[in-house]
Amino acid sequence: MPLLELKDVHARYGPIRALHGVSLTVDEGEVVAILGANGAGKTTTLRSISSMARTSGEIRYGGKRIARRSPEYVARQGVAHVPEGRGLFPELTVWENLRMGGVAGRGAFETEVKRVMGYFPWIERRRDQPAATLSGGEQQMLALGRALVSRPRLLMLDEPSLGLAPTIVRELFATVKRLNEEESLTVLVVEQNATIALEVASRAYVLEVGKVAVEGTSDELRRHEGVRKSYLGY
Amino acid sequence: MAIPARPALPALDVSPAVRTLILGLGGFLGSIAALVLIGLVLTQTEEAFTWSGYWQQVVSGLAQGAIFASLALALVLIYRATDILNFAQGEMATFTTYIAWSLMNHMSYWPAFALTLVLAFIGGAAIERTIIRPVEHRPEIVVVIVTIGLLIALNGLVAWIWNPEVKAFDSPFPNRTTEIGGVVVAIQDLGVLGVTLVTVILLWAFFRFTALGLVMRAVANSQDASRLLGVRVGWMLALGWGLAAVLGAIAGMMAAPSVFLDPNMMLIILIYSFAAAVLGGIDSPVGAIVGGLVLGVLINLLGTYVDFIGGDLRLPAALVVLLIVLLIRPQGLFGHKVVRRV
Amino acid sequence: MNVVDRNLGRAIGPALFLAAAVLVILLPRFMGEFRLLQFTLVAIYVIALLGLNILTGYSGQISLGHGAFVGVGAYTAALLSLGRPGLEAFQLDPPSWIPLGDGMRPIFTIPIAALVTGLFGLLIGVPALRLGGISLALATLAIAVSFPIVMKRFAEVTGGGGGINLNLPETPFGWDISTRHWLFYEAWVTAGIVFLAAWLLTRGRIGRAWRAIRDGEVAAVSSGVNPALYKTFAFGVSAAFAGAAGALLAIETAYVNPDTFPVGISILLLASAVIGGLGSLAGAVFGALLYVFLPIYAQKPPIFSFEFADQAPGVVFGVFLIVIMLLLPGGVAHFFRALVVAARTGRFRRRSRTSELA
Numbered sequence: 001m002p003l004l005e006l007k008d009v010h011a012r013y014g015p016i017r018a019l020h021g022v023s024l025t026v027d028e029g030e031v032v033a034i035l036g037a038n039g040a041g042k043t044t045t046l047r048s049i050s051s052m053a054r055t056s057g058e059i060r061y062g063g064k065r066i067a068r069r070s071p072e073y074v075a076r077q078g079v080a081h082v083p084e085g086r087g088l089f090p091e092l093t094v095w096e097n098l099r100m101g102g103v104a105g106r107g108a109f110e111t112e113v114k115r116v117m118g119y120f121p122w123i124e125r126r127r128d129q130p131a132a133t134l135s136g137g138e139q140q141m142l143a144l145g146r147a148l149v150s151r152p153r154l155l156m157l158d159e160p161s162l163g164l165a166p167t168i169v170r171e172l173f174a175t176v177k178r179l180n181e182e183e184s185l186t187v188l189v190v191e192q193n194a195t196i197a198l199e200v201a202s203r204a205y206v207l208e209v210g211k212v213a214v215e216g217t218s219d220e221l222r223r224h225e226g227v228r229k230s231y232l233g234y
Numbered sequence: 235m236a237i238p239a240r241p242a243l244p245a246l247d248v249s250p251a252v253r254t255l256i257l258g259l260g261g262f263l264g265s266i267a268a269l270v271l272i273g274l275v276l277t278q279t280e281e282a283f284t285w286s287g288y289w290q291q292v293v294s295g296l297a298q299g300a301i302f303a304s305l306a307l308a309l310v311l312i313y314r315a316t317d318i319l320n321f322a323q324g325e326m327a328t329f330t331t332y333i334a335w336s337l338m339n340h341m342s343y344w345p346a347f348a349l350t351l352v353l354a355f356i357g358g359a360a361i362e363r364t365i366i367r368p369v370e371h372r373p374e375i376v377v378v379i380v381t382i383g384l385l386i387a388l389n390g391l392v393a394w395i396w397n398p399e400v401k402a403f404d405s406p407f408p409n410r411t412t413e414i415g416g417v418v419v420a421i422q423d424l425g426v427l428g429v430t431l432v433t434v435i436l437l438w439a440f441f442r443f444t445a446l447g448l449v450m451r452a453v454a455n456s457q458d459a460s461r462l463l464g465v466r467v468g469w470m471l472a473l474g475w476g477l478a479a480v481l482g483a484i485a486g487m488m489a490a491p492s493v494f495l496d497p498n499m500m501l502i503i504l505i506y507s508f509a510a511a512v513l514g515g516i517d518s519p520v521g522a523i524v525g526g527l528v529l530g531v532l533i534n535l536l537g538t539y540v541d542f543i544g545g546d547l548r549l550p551a552a553l554v555v556l557l558i559v560l561l562i563r564p565q566g567l568f569g570h571k572v573v574r575r576v
Numbered sequence: 577m578n579v580v581d582r583n584l585g586r587a588i589g590p591a592l593f594l595a596a597a598v599l600v601i602l603l604p605r606f607m608g609e610f611r612l613l614q615f616t617l618v619a620i621y622v623i624a625l626l627g628l629n630i631l632t633g634y635s636g637q638i639s640l641g642h643g644a645f646v647g648v649g650a651y652t653a654a655l656l657s658l659g660r661p662g663l664e665a666f667q668l669d670p671p672s673w674i675p676l677g678d679g680m681r682p683i684f685t686i687p688i689a690a691l692v693t694g695l696f697g698l699l700i701g702v703p704a705l706r707l708g709g710i711s712l713a714l715a716t717l718a719i720a721v722s723f724p725i726v727m728k729r730f731a732e733v734t735g736g737g738g739g740i741n742l743n744l745p746e747t748p749f750g751w752d753i754s755t756r757h758w759l760f761y762e763a764w765v766t767a768g769i770v771f772l773a774a775w776l777l778t779r780g781r782i783g784r785a786w787r788a789i790r791d792g793e794v795a796a797v798s799s800g801v802n803p804a805l806y807k808t809f810a811f812g813v814s815a816a817f818a819g820a821a822g823a824l825l826a827i828e829t830a831y832v833n834p835d836t837f838p839v840g841i842s843i844l845l846l847a848s849a850v851i852g853g854l855g856s857l858a859g860a861v862f863g864a865l866l867y868v869f870l871p872i873y874a875q876k877p878p879i880f881s882f883e884f885a886d887q888a889p890g891v892v893f894g895v896f897l898i899v900i901m902l903l904l905p906g907g908v909a910h911f912f913r914a915l916v917v918a919a920r921t922g923r924f925r926r927r928s929r930t931s932e933l934a
Contacts, residue, residue: 564707
């Protein structure tokens with residue numbers, strides 16, 4: 001049974017329809033990517049899973065229906081969603097942001113936060129800094145760290161590479177890969193940067209205009225002519 | 235929410251705590267200096283000016299301002315958490331003060347005080363969950379009307395349950411004066427200032443050091459981000475309203491001994507508190523406190539020393555001052571500038 | 577929507593207007609003096625609410641101070657009606673730089689009061705540009721609160737707490753109807769004129785500019801609309817309407833006094849405007865009906881009569897406000913419009929687009 005399953009999900013923001021029947025699955029321990037251009041519906045897909053958008057269709061997580069539950073409920077089931085723009089609390093300090101990650105988490109905060117600081121050692125030095133004063137890369141890492149503190153079963157990342165320098169992006173995705181390999185963390189990552197996403201993910205879906213246009217393993221997509229031309233640049 | 239990325243601060247920078255301390259101290263000393271300056275000006279313009287009389291007015295203005303500050307803090311608390319301006323805050327305070335009055339017929343002051351705070355908390359949270367929750371995400375004007383409806387309903391309810399006759403309200407502080415450094419001050423005023431100070435410190439400690447306080451601060455920063463972390467935002471908002479109701483109850487019980495208990499007692503105070511909150515910056519708790527104290531002192535001094543204003547034009551005069559400040563600095567003294575993002 | 581449908585839709589407005597005109601002419605025959613007074617008040621508040629609707633509903637500026645504008649109009653009309661000689665009879669001695677004639681008839685006092693109040697509104701409108709939603713609400717509240725205080729303070733002009741008494745005007749043209757009856761017509765004719773003026777303003781370019789500003793000021797600017805101009809103008813127009821209403825109020829009740837215009841009036845006017853329906857001229861009519869009749873029915877609800885309501889009309893009124901906002905956030909006018917749309921398309925939208933104020 002897949003950890004996450006979407007069946008024919010439609011989503012809308014008020015009168016605007018964003019998803020027109022998206023179906024996908026994510027198995028436990030996988031890294032799956034969602035690719036596509038701006039406005040294709042990638043962010044909406046994650047928001048649908050987190051119950052932040054109005055949806056119809058079926059969304060199952062660990063076998064349970066989560067489609068029209070509250071976002072808090074979904075989060076407490078072990079779904080950690082790092083949204084576009086990171087969703088940090090700008091006026092709270094780095095430490096306080098991490099602490100918030102532990103509010104509804106499944107592990108003990110003290111243990112988890114030590115683990116996270118193992119991945120991001122610089123956090124200790126910047127504990128008392130307001131989150132708004134961090135650089136873009138540090139904010140992204142803090143957001144990721146905060147998500148990890150809750151010891152999630154499913155980690156969802158929305159455009160983590162947005163606005164970051166290529167070296168930082170590499171570092172970030174390397175960390176994600178490590179997390180997946182060392183801790184069997186299931187990851188669903190939405191990315192415009194298809195190249196780096198396909199390096200880390202084993203499978204991917206390409207969304208266009210709110211529908212799944214292409215799906216397959218990373219290798220298959222790298223060889224797919226349409227994908228190559230539109231998203232990989234060769 | 236997209237946060238503009240900034241380069242990391244150099245390690246030599248002073249920690250935020252120290253910076254706050256320095257600013258606070260500076261502000262305090264600056265205010266004393268300003269008051270002295272005003273006093274000096276008045277020695278020239280007023281014939282019957284005495285320094286002891288002046289400081290007496292200042293202290294009594296501060297006590298009045300403390301009451302404004304408490305209610306303003308309640309308004310800011312709710313505004314930060316829910317973006318709602320609660321027009322019914324004053325009437326909620328009146329209602330709880332009447333409850334205190336009834337309780338005090340059966341028990342002594344401080345137990346009645348404490349019980350009232352508990353009841354206020356429950357009442358405030360209940361109002362949020364039942365009346366405000368359905369309209370939280372509706373347009374601003376709809377919520378405004380709902381809080382106004384609440385104001386009118388509570389006002390009527392108070393008059394109906396306890397009759398509208400003016401009543402006396404006990405004060406825990408003796409009705410004497412004492413002398414400090416040659417200045418005669420009423421113990422009542424000192425008591426009010428003391429209670430407010432304790433309240434503010436407790437509230438600050440709650441938000442700064444407890445887990446619940448942290449979660450509430452997070453919710454005020456971003457409801458969506460909090461939801462994604464599993465925070466039950468609805469209950470946090472109810473908590474916020476409960477705390478605000480407690481602040482209102484304290485303001486009411488501190489005001490009642492001097493303004494006497496009647497269904498409309500908090501209406502004027504609400505307007506002053508609203509003004510204080512906006513003056514300080516509607517999203518700034520520090521601003522609410524400073525705004526309240528400044529306004530209290532201001533109206534007292536204006537009323538005493540400016541003949542043209544006298545007793546009856548104090549409110550319009552204070553509001554004129556407020557408007558001038560807002561025109562120069564629309565976000566208030568401590569508020570954040572609203573950046574319009576398209 | 578086919579052509580017949582659309583023409584029908586366009587015809588509803590003027591048809592209702594004509595029906596209202598007929599009612600106004602005929603009804604007084606069937607009403608007692610007290611009822612006449614009540615419906616005269618309805619007309620007066622229609623005028624005031626049309627103004628508030630333009631300010632808050634169309635141009636999106638929340639005002640808690642409308643009562644003050646009504647008061648300014650009332651006092652202006654009172655002073656002009658009596659004129660200097662009349663005022664002297666009351667031992668009032670306004671400073672000589674205020675231009676007062678010898679006593680004017682309503683046909684002059686109403687427009688002049690409207691003009692004066694309109695200028696006052698423009699004066700407020702300019703600094704209002706700097707203030708955002710909350711601050712503007714506070715500023716207008718400040719004006720509403722200060723108005724009675726200031727009126728009391730400058731007693732040599734305004735008669736202070738005692739107020740000014742006027743004479744009820746005589747029925748002109750030698751018509752054989754009571755004064756109340758004449759005032760009823762006067763009020764409704766003025767209301768009709770103001771309604772037409774409001775209609776012309778809101779359907780034209782100015783109305784579109786207001787709506788654009790309300791829905792998104794930044795976007796409006798990029799469409800070439802100058803928000804400052806239109807917002808200030810909205811303040812002026814809204815104040816002028818309120819001033820006309822105030823003048824009629826002074827004439828109708830033959831008495832002005834600071835306590836007739838407490839801050840509660842401003843708040844109740846806003847509540848009535850919202851419940852009637854913002855962003856819709858018909859909403860002003862519903863709001864005015866509410867404003868005049870609800871306090872009465874709050875005391876003695878026709879459906880259930882319990883003692884409670886007798887003792888606590890405030891509770892009934894307040895609860896009513898809350899319940900209406902929960903059920904009909906777009907106001908009564910929008911509710912009816914949604915019904916009509918639902919009848920035609922089979923879909924019912926509870927919220928109006930115009931209630932989406934920033």
